[in-house]
Amino acid sequence: MMDKIPRLNSDQRSNLIAYLDGELPEPAAKEIEHVLSRSPTVQHDVEMLSRTWDLLDQLPRLTGSSDLTTRMVTVVKQSDEPKTFLPANWLERIPKEPLRRGGIVAAWAAGLALAAVAGFFVTNRIIPDPSQELLKNLPVIEKLDLYSNVETIDFLRELDKRGVVFHDPSSSTP
Secondary structure: OOOOOOOOOHHHHHOHHHHHOOOOOHHHHHHHHHHHHHOHHHHHHHHHHHHHHHHHHHOOOOOOOOOHHHHHHHHHHHHHOOOOOOOOOHHHHOOOOHHHHHHHHHHHHHHHHHHHHHHHHHHHHHOOOHHHHHHHOHHHHHOHHHHHOOOOHHHHHHHHHOOOOOOOOOOOOO
16 A cells, blocks of 8 residues: 655645744744655655745845835824814804804705705606506506407407497496
């Protein structure tokens, strides 16, 4: 029977960079070394990671401008401040005189009422009332029982050409 090739578990894989940097505590480092000693696959993976890390060290180092720290601290401070939608002194902008303040409130109330009334009338004209369609077709609906006995509309047209008048015996008008 063939032995399983040992692999690194997820915790060991996440500690691999710290192991390569020599920053991993002794027990965890021993676990990784044990798997490394028994698995050529893990040895290859660690070698590739080490080479990649060495290549990253060869890249040029970028430095920020001298005021970068100041700007970043300012941005962080601004993001920590509570957001308000109204300026802090919005109450001071409202006039103090009761008559003027009452006039402003009345103007707003009248504007809202006017908008509500206009909205009602506009939607009342645009959206059709379904009962109006029924009222328009009421004469046909009242005689629906008579019309349901007719098989085709051509039959009704032929009767109309011959001058036959339809009369519902239950109604008082011909």
